[in-house]
Amino acid sequence: xxxxxxxxxxxxxxxxxxxxxxxxxxxxxxxxxxxxxxxxxxxxxxxxxxxxxxxxxxxxxxxxxxxxxxxxxxxxxxxxxxxxxxxxxxxxxxxxxxxxxxxxxxxxxxxxxxxxxxxxxxxxxxxxxxxxxxxxxxxxxxxxxxxxxxxxxxxxxxxxxxxxxxxxxxxxxxxxxxxxxxxxxxxxxxxxxxxxxxxxxxxxxxxxxxxxxxxxxxxxxxxxxxxxxxxxxxxxxxxxxxxxxxxxxxxxxxxxxxxxxxxxxxxxxxxxxxxxxxxxxxxxxxxxxxxxxxxxxxxxxxxxxxxxxxxxxxxxxxxxxxxxxxxxxxxxxxxxxxxxxxxxxxxxxxxxxxxxxxxxxxxxxxxxxxxxxxxxxxxxxxxxxxxxxxxxxxxxxxxxxxxxxxxxxxxxxxxxxxxxxxxxxxxxxxxxxxxxxxxxxxxxxxxxxxxxxxxxxxxxxxxxxxxxxxxxxxxxxxxxxxxxxxxxxxxxxxxxxxxxxxxxxxxxxxxxxxxxxxxxxxxxxxxxxxxxxxxxxxxxxxxxxxxxxxxxxxxxxxxxxxxxxxxxxxxxxxxxxxxxxxxxxxxxxxxxxxxxxxxxxxxxxxxxxxxxxxxxxxxxxxxxxxxxxxxxxxxxxxxxxxxxxxxxxxxxxxxxxxxxxxxxxxxxxxxxxxxxxxxxxxxxxxxxxxxxxxxxxxxxxxxxxxxxxxxxxxxxxxxxxxxxxxxxxxxxxxxxxxxxxxxxxxxxxxxxxxxxxxxxxxxxxxxxxxxxxxxxxxxxxxxxxxxxxxxxxxxxxxxxxxxxxxxxxxxxxxxxxxxxxxxxxxxxxxxxxxxxxxxxxxxxxxxxxxxxxxxxxxxxxxxxxxxxxxxxxxxxxxxxxxxxx
RNA sequence: GGAACUAUAGCUCAGUUGGUUAGAGUGCUUCGUUGACAUCGAAGAGGUCACUGGUUCGAGUCCAGUUAGUUCCACCA
Numbered sequence: 001x002x003x004x005x006x007x008x009x010x011x012x013x014x015x016x017x018x019x020x021x022x023x024x025x026x027x028x029x030x031x032x033x034x035x036x037x038x039x040x041x042x043x044x045x046x047x048x049x050x051x052x053x054x055x056x057x058x059x060x061x062x063x064x065x066x067x068x069x070x071x072x073x074x075x076x077x078x079x080x081x082x083x084x085x086x087x088x089x090x091x092x093x094x095x096x097x098x099x100x101x102x103x104x105x106x107x108x109x110x111x112x113x114x115x116x117x118x119x120x121x122x123x124x125x126x127x128x129x130x131x132x133x134x135x136x137x138x139x140x141x142x143x144x145x146x147x148x149x150x151x152x153x154x155x156x157x158x159x160x161x162x163x164x165x166x167x168x169x170x171x172x173x174x175x176x177x178x179x180x181x182x183x184x185x186x187x188x189x190x191x192x193x194x195x196x197x198x199x200x201x202x203x204x205x206x207x208x209x210x211x212x213x214x215x216x217x218x219x220x221x222x223x224x225x226x227x228x229x230x231x232x233x234x235x236x237x238x239x240x241x242x243x244x245x246x247x248x249x250x251x252x253x254x255x256x257x258x259x260x261x262x263x264x265x266x267x268x269x270x271x272x273x274x275x276x277x278x279x280x281x282x283x284x285x286x287x288x289x290x291x292x293x294x295x296x297x298x299x300x301x302x303x304x305x306x307x308x309x310x311x312x313x314x315x316x317x318x319x320x321x322x323x324x325x326x327x328x329x330x331x332x333x334x335x336x337x338x339x340x341x342x343x344x345x346x347x348x349x350x351x352x353x354x355x356x357x358x359x360x361x362x363x364x365x366x367x368x369x370x371x372x373x374x375x376x377x378x379x380x381x382x383x384x385x386x387x388x389x390x391x392x393x394x395x396x397x398x399x400x401x402x403x404x405x406x407x408x409x410x411x412x413x414x415x416x417x418x419x420x421x422x423x424x425x426x427x428x429x430x431x432x433x434x435x436x437x438x439x440x441x442x443x444x445x446x447x448x449x450x451x452x453x454x455x456x457x458x459x460x461x462x463x464x465x466x467x468x469x470x471x472x473x474x475x476x477x478x479x480x481x482x483x484x485x486x487x488x489x490x491x492x493x494x495x496x497x498x499x500x501x502x503x504x505x506x507x508x509x510x511x512x513x514x515x516x517x518x519x520x521x522x523x524x525x526x527x528x529x530x531x532x533x534x535x536x537x538x539x540x541x542x543x544x545x546x547x548x549x550x551x552x553x554x555x556x557x558x559x560x561x562x563x564x565x566x567x568x569x570x571x572x573x574x575x576x577x578x579x580x581x582x583x584x585x586x587x588x589x590x591x592x593x594x595x596x597x598x599x600x601x602x603x604x605x606x607x608x609x610x611x612x613x614x615x616x617x618x619x620x621x622x623x624x625x626x627x628x629x630x631x632x633x634x635x636x637x638x639x640x641x642x643x644x645x646x647x648x649x650x651x652x653x654x655x656x657x658x659x660x661x662x663x664x665x666x667x668x669x670x671x672x673x674x675x676x677x678x679x680x681x682x683x684x685x686x687x688x689x690x691x692x693x694x695x696x697x698x699x700x701x702x703x704x705x706x707x708x709x710x711x712x713x714x715x716x717x718x719x720x721x722x723x724x725x726x727x728x729x730x731x732x733x734x735x736x737x738x739x740x741x742x743x744x745x746x747x748x749x750x751x752x753x754x755x756x757x758x759x760x761x762x763x764x765x766x767x768x769x770x771x772x773x774x775x776x777x778x779x780x781x782x783x784x785x786x787x788x789x790x791x792x793x794x795x796x797x798x799x800x801x802x803x804x805x806x807x808x809x810x811x812x813x814x815x816x817x818x819x820x821x822x823x824x825x826x827x828x829x830x831x832x833x834x835x836x837x838x839x840x841x842x843x844x845x846x847x848x849x850x851x852x853x854x855x856x857x858x859x860x861x862x863x864x865x866x867x868x869x870x871x872x873x874x875x876x877x878x879x880x881x882x883x884x885x
Numbered sequence: 886g887g888a889a890c891u892a893u894a895g896c897u898c899a900g901u902u903g904g905u906u907a908g909a910g911u912g913c914u915u916c917g918u919u920g921a922c923a924u925c926g927a928a929g930a931g932g933u934c935a936c937u938g939g940u941u942c943g944a945g946u947c948c949a950g951u952u953a954g955u956u957c958c959a960c961c962a
Binding site: 010196203269272277278279284285345346392395398494560564566572574575576577581585586589626632638641642649653741742744834835860 | 897898899901904917920921922926941958960
């Protein structure tokens with residue numbers, strides 16, 4: 001937009017976005033340093049995975065953050081947005097393994113651990129920055145100079161420190177127990193990495209013969225017949241009279257013919273199935289617990305690869321679901337199968353590969369959660385950390401109160417290797433902050449490190465302080481911890497937010513963030529989750545290419561409320577693009593009329609429209625700032641949109657045109673230029689956090705004080721410019737103009753041509769309307785405008801409309817269709833009378849008069865008066881029309 | 886089995902502490918091209934605010950229940 005004479009009519013985002021992003025980066029506007037004494041504002045980015053590719057969720061999440069960051073930067077806060085990415089252990093390992101398989105036909109085992117990990121690092125170097133470059137296309141203003149990685153030296157040091165410290169406190173332990181196991185990924189998973197889905201299945205009723213009693217059976221019901229070979233008991237409820245006499249007896253396991261006892265345990269629900277349940281301690285968490293209580297043997301029949309073990313006898317070597325089929329067939333053949341029922345139940349799937357998770361016994365590392373949760377819950381219940389919207393608090397605390405120990409070991413290679421060494425000589429185990437060369441206990445050099453890596457969320461949990469240099473007490477931590485806001489989707493409150501709160505409270509003894517700003521998901525136009533398998537995802541870069549980053553950003557933020565999901569519509573994208581173009585053209589208009597602008601020129605007194613728009617600007621500044629403070633970003637965006645389009649463009653610019661076109665009246669012209677420029681610059685500032693590129697482009701062309709809009713000062717409302725009188729006068733005039741346009745459209749009166757009009761104006765408005773009748777002439781298409789007092793004679797043979805304080809008459813004798821006009825007026829009359837009825841009802845209600853606040857009563861009284869006046873005028877008018885018939 | 890969210894115009898959604906004539910965008914109908922913008926302007930039609938009851942002078946807004954849809958949590962075979 002630098003060449004004033006050749007500004008394209010249509011805004012072209014591609015031609016300006018790159019330019020300004022480079023300009024901002026070159027000038028280091030994104031960079032923050034600790035400056036003691038300055039008010040801080042800080043956010044740590046939810047680190048995207050290095051395998052990541054920008055999707056709509058990122059676009060939304062990062063735009064929200066960028067708006068808060070840019071706004072606070074303009075408010076003069078010392079603003080840090082800490083960027084980085086996550087190594088995403090399992091996800092990345094799977095990704096690289098796929099590539100390895102495809103390109104070289106090899107598995108990670110072919111390469112060996114060291115070589116494989118080296119390959120992942122190479123992959124990270126090559127692709128890790130892809131998503132960051134995509135974020136830059138969105139206009140994201142992170143302090144890229146500080147970019148961190150969960151596996152960089154500093155973050156890794158923090159991981160070691162936390163692990164060893166928790167180990168020393170006894171809060172990390174190694175244990176053998178039943179955990180979620182993915183037979184495909186070949187690793188243990190934490191509880192929340194298992195997604196439960198209701199799946200239709202069957203309930204098989206199987207009878208187990210009672211040993212020593214001919215033709216006596218105990219029938220159990222199971223959803224997993226393939227685990228029968230692992231049964232080591234059948235349990236019934238001790239209160240259950242049906243089975244009382246069987247307790248203590250022995251059953252013979254069908255097919256396998258092993259003998260197992262009937263035990264009693266109050267866990268058994270007498271109402272489910274037959275009230276008798278087979279117990280497989282190695283393959284079911286409840287059975288595992290029961291096995292411990294009753295000292296039952298554990299027989300592993302399903303291996304870590306999902307294949308039946310030798311213990312499964314005739315089924316050894318079969319895949320677990322194939323085995324299920326075979327066992328059911330055998331049971332049927334041999335007469336053990338009593339019946340099959342349809343049964344829907346929740347089945348756990350691996351979050352990564354979506355295979356069915358197998359509960360298996362294995363040795364893993366756990367974080368003991370109970371001692372850690374209290375502080376993390378307290379800081380939320382006492383309000384030190386607040387969820388926005390507040391309703392997510394309950395979600396969080398409820399989960400925390402029922403938390404189980406966190407399984408943190410993964411049988412994978414990519415990630416932080418567990419910093420524990422085992423001595424082959426003395427058998428001791430040692431956790432260490434530094435890599436060990438020899439056993440601290442016996443000095444032996446025959447030691448080896450634990451093979452497992454940590455859950456990727458272990459390092460993410462430290463992100464708010466590991467990125468700022470912890471465990472050192474850095475200047476960065478001193479100024480920017482706790483961070484101000486954490487912005488994320490509700491889908492990772494448990495994975496990430498909860499664990500950051502836990503680790504922050506434990507290691508920093510302070511909250512990691514003051515606010516947790518939660519947003520929803522971006523769904524497709526049918527409300528479905530965007531997913532690869534459905535192929536319904538929209539690529540944000542495609543939207544940016546076609547419509548510009550500003551459009552995508554504004555579209556994502558407006559039209560929804562915090563915490564709720566939103567739908568993606570191309571129509572909404574187009575609507576927002578039109579808004580960008582509207583701004584562009586308003587600015588283009590301003591520029592084309594800026595010729596000879598001198599900021600020190602002598603100004604004429606402000607006109608009504610000047611006073612009105614300046615007053616409205618102050619209102620808007622207050623509204624927008626207040627809404628941003630309450631995290632109502634969508635509403636704030638709408639307020640800016642409405643101000644620019646419906647007030648500045650639709651009214652102010654139109655009214656200012658005659659003054660801007662008239663070069664003879666220099667002071668008047670300069671005044672209009674000054675007001676228009678002021679209003680536009682302020683509006684661009686308000687809009688800048690939402691639409692950074694177009695606002696910068698426009699700002700640079702308009703008279704401006706800062707070298708970039710992004711470091712300019714956020715507008716503050718000037719109370720002296722708030723002018724209720726001007727707003728009232730202007731509203732009356734605008735209402736009159738709308739009434740004129742309405743009547744003209746109604747009868748299609750001389751479109752494009754000018755017509756005369758007569759206005760009857762109430763005393764208190766006469767002066768302002770008389771002084772500004774040019775507005776009415778200009779925008780109503782009126783050539784001869786006559787003003788009369790309210791009680792003066794009403795024009796005959798004219799169309800009429802009544803607005804607050806003004807009656808509008810258009811002498812359109814020849815064009816009036818008496819019939820239609822009467823109809824129109826009676827409709828109007830009906831709604832007015834209905835309103836009046838309601839208002840009078842209130843005013844005649846003693847309870848209302850006694851209890852409602854005075855200003856509300858006054859408002860109702862004024863409304864009543866106004867309606868009475870209007871109704872009277874419309875009635876007179878109708879009487880007149882009746883005479884004409 | 887718990888819990889949360891959603892229900893407002895044809896469609897997508899706003900509506901802060903209860904006090905409006907219930908709004909916007911989009912779609913629809915009608916009209917409009919000479920110096921910002923047809924990615925535009927003007928006008929219009931279109932809603933018993935899911936249902937039932939309650940609190941209140943007053944409810945789209947608060948409370949209880951019902952229905953429908955979505956989601957999260959939960960070890961019942």
